[in-house]
Amino acid sequence: MGFSCGIVGLPNVGKSTLFNAITQNTVQASNYPFCTIDPNYGTVAVPDTRLDRLQTISDSRKKTHTTVDLVDIAGLVQGASKGEGLGNQFLNNIRQVDAVIQVVRLFKDRNVIREKEIDPLNDIDVINTELILSDMNVCEKRIAKMKKIYRSQNDKKAAAVIELLEKVVARLSDGHLLHDFHFTRADQELVIRELSLLTVKPMLIVANISEDEIKSYTENPLYDKLASYCNDHSLPLMELSAKIESEISELDDKSAAEYKEMIGISSSGLERMIVAGYNLLDLITFFTTGPKESRAWTVRAGATAPEAAGVIHSDFQRGFIKAEVVSYDVLDKLGSYAACRDKGSIRIEGKDYQVKDGDVCLFRFNV
Numbered sequence: 001m002g003f004s005c006g007i008v009g010l011p012n013v014g015k016s017t018l019f020n021a022i023t024q025n026t027v028q029a030s031n032y033p034f035c036t037i038d039p040n041y042g043t044v045a046v047p048d049t050r051l052d053r054l055q056t057i058s059d060s061r062k063k064t065h066t067t068v069d070l071v072d073i074a075g076l077v078q079g080a081s082k083g084e085g086l087g088n089q090f091l092n093n094i095r096q097v098d099a100v101i102q103v104v105r106l107f108k109d110r111n112v113i114r115e116k117e118i119d120p121l122n123d124i125d126v127i128n129t130e131l132i133l134s135d136m137n138v139c140e141k142r143i144a145k146m147k148k149i150y151r152s153q154n155d156k157k158a159a160a161v162i163e164l165l166e167k168v169v170a171r172l173s174d175g176h177l178l179h180d181f182h183f184t185r186a187d188q189e190l191v192i193r194e195l196s197l198l199t200v201k202p203m204l205i206v207a208n209i210s211e212d213e214i215k216s217y218t219e220n221p222l223y224d225k226l227a228s229y230c231n232d233h234s235l236p237l238m239e240l241s242a243k244i245e246s247e248i249s250e251l252d253d254k255s256a257a258e259y260k261e262m263i264g265i266s267s268s269g270l271e272r273m274i275v276a277g278y279n280l281l282d283l284i285t286f287f288t289t290g291p292k293e294s295r296a297w298t299v300r301a302g303a304t305a306p307e308a309a310g311v312i313h314s315d316f317q318r319g320f321i322k323a324e325v326v327s328y329d330v331l332d333k334l335g336s337y338a339a340c341r342d343k344g345s346i347r348i349e350g351k352d353y354q355v356k357d358g359d360v361c362l363f364r365f366n367v
Contacts, residue, residue, distance in 0.1 A: 006070075006094050014103060018242040022249075041070070048296055054331075055294040057289065058291060063295070099280045105118055105208050106118065106217070106239075107213075107241070135168075136173070177233075183200075206237075208242050209223070211243045214263060284300075320351060322348055
């Protein structure tokens with residue numbers, strides 16, 4: 001079950017440098033617009049120290065992290081919704097991802113080309129405006145189509161679609177994204193799966209700060225303005241220095257730890273961003289563990305036990321009987337699966353059980 005986050009932003013805000021550091025891939029990261037034309041793809045492990053502990057408890061020969069796919073998408077310019085720059089391609093690439101990580105520039109570098117002064121709120125406004133205009137165009141076309149159907153057939157379903165999309169267009173016209181708009185499950189099927197509206201997608205704002213402000217970025221008035229904006233618009237915000245992350249990514253684990261200690265950070269921005277992107281999609285992690293492998297698995301919050309089993313193999317879901325479940329915290333405390341069994345800490349759960357983050361599961365099935 002794959003989940004993907006698209007990294008977007010204006011040209012030269014550090015997207016590709018960030019992507020290189022995250023995936024440790026080498027893609028173009030030059031200081032001129034449209035260096036990234038085709039999207040770059042990478043799969044990254046979601047950091048989780050619980051998996052290390054499970055490997056120790058089970059003496060597993062192998063451990064496997066859960067992953068998130070990242071897509072480095074071409075820089076956007078004003079007018080993209082009308083095809084300016086690489087606009088149409090850019091917008092189509094965003095439609096394919098589950099969530100958006102929007103990078104804005106707070107760093108200063110005279111070697112990086114920039115038409116205007118550094119202004120993260122302007123960066124956000126340009127991108128969000130293009131997303132809004134694109135969605136308005138999609139909705140208005142669908143409204144026109146539904147009105148023809150309604151006039152010719154007096155179709156009640158068409159009337160309901162018209163009513164919904166007119167509300168959506170009204171909200172978009174006021175300059176609002178739709179990520180916090182209340183949709184019913186049926187509405188979501190229309191606007192997310194069928195129309196692939198861009199502004200519905202959950203969004204994380206990443207402030208790319210100067211490396212010399214890694215400990216003092218909150219004193220930057222531009223960051224203060226950005227934080228206020230994100231708070232007012234219910235957008236999660238985090239900071240990192242793509243340059244520092246790029247340097248860390250080139251070091252081995254020991255050297256990276258020493259470097260982070262030297263500059264005074266406990267965890268890399270990339271680790272925090274990957275986890276933030278994972279949380280942005282409302283995902284949880286459950287585990288399986290044994291002598292062969294300890295493994296993390298990804299499901300949407302609220303997934304039932306059979307649905308979680310189906311992530312491992314479709315036969316597990318089709319022939320689901322029950323799940324033996326123990327929470328990671330309990331297993332960590334007691335130190336072994338046998339001890340959990342002796343203490344009666346392993347629960348038997350049925351088809352209606354909703355898997356929780358940190359559950360360690362053993363699925364019983366028959367096909």
